[in-house]
Amino acid sequence: MLFRVFILLASALLAQAHDGPGCGTAPPSPEFLAVGRQLAERENIARHDNRISRVRRTIEVDVYLHTVATSKDKLVSVGTFLGMDASQMSVLHRQFAVLLKSYLPYGITFHLKGTTETINDKWSLDKDEMGMKRALRRRLPHPQHLLRRGPPRRPRGSEDFYRDGCSVLSSTVPGGSMADFRLGKTSVHETGHWFGLIHTFEGGCVGDNDLVDDTPAQASASAGCPKGRDSCPLKPGLDPIHNYMDYSSDECYSEFTSGQIDRIHSFWDKYRK
Ligand SMILES: [Ca+2]
Ligand SMILES: [Zn+2]
Known part of the structure; x- marks a missing residue:
């Protein structure tokens, strides 16, 4: 449990700043x-040598969930929107439950270590990304490396x-307001990126696409749930x-492939373990 992922639930207002659904993760x-x-090369060798089962161990991830909104009533409104009172599970916990349930069949578990709620106009409107993330990122007891967009290893303190x-977006949490994306599966998609996965439609019909062998090539992102596409x-x-790494609706999302899980594990072993 060396690494912690944090999930930001922005104010519902933020949804209006974007033109409908779409993932903000930059192309690889x-x-x-x-x-x-x-x-991929290493995984293929391991598969060939029948060593892949050893590559797969339980992955445990510590998680901090942060909610950011423009006003206190916005924070509350998400909860009341779901018709839940204080004695019931919070939106954050429901969101988290979706993550847990989606990854559990693959031997990946998440431990919710803490939650925060912040009222901040700028942060909610995505006007101060680094300020928000510097303030909310939780410290770890030991040094770590990470891989994101740029070169593989970035030291603590870097952007x-x-x-x-x-x-x-808060509109994508369970019971949220974004049509087709209100079951919380956006968080599963985004953590998929965090685990090192690429969109299944990356690269279209040519080349090695998402660099995973058992996800068929796709010309473009799917919308809705186009059976037989x-x-x-x-x-x-x-x-x-x-x-989960396509753009289908939440109802349509249901799986990672065996190859993607192998990638998650080899990525984890290389950068996050
Ligand atoms: Ca593929
Ligand atoms: Zn994405």
């Missing part, structure tokens, strides 16, 4: 792709150190519309 950098190729987490007819397999 050449350095990130190079690392992915390296890991990438503070960016190393996931953010989702085959956007790369010359490549094997139908589009992985149920995969």
Whole structure:
């Protein structure tokens, strides 16, 4: 449990600043792709040698959940919106439960270590990303490295150190206001990136796409739940519309592939363990 992921639940107002759903994670950098190729090669060798089962161990992640809103009533309103009183599970915990449930079949567990609530207009409107993340990032008892967009290793105190987490709009939490994305699965998608996964539609029908062998190539992101979609007819397999790393609706999302879980583990071993 060396690493902690933090999840920011921005004010519902933030949703209006964006044109509908879409992931804010930047496309993979050449350095990130190079690392992915390296890991893919290693995984293939391990699979060939029948060592992959040893690669897979339980991954345990400590999590801090932070809620940011423009006003106290906005913080409260998300909870009341769900019709829950104080004795019931909070929105944060429900959001967290979705993460837990989605990753549990793959031997990945999350430990909720703390939650915070902050009223801050600027932060809620995404006007001071680094200020917010510097303030909210929780300290670890020992040095760590991380991989995000840039070169693989970034020291504590660097911008990438503070960016190393996931953010989702409050409209995407369970019971949120964003149509098709109100079951909390956005957090599963975003943590997928945090674990080193790339969109399944990355690179389209050519090349090595998401650098995972068992996710069929996709020409573009799916929308909704287009059963039978085959956007790369010359490549094997139908589009992985149920995969968490596509853009399908929350109801459609249901799986990571075996290859993606192998990647999560090898990425974890290399950078986060
Ligand atoms: Ca693939
Ligand atoms: Zn994404």
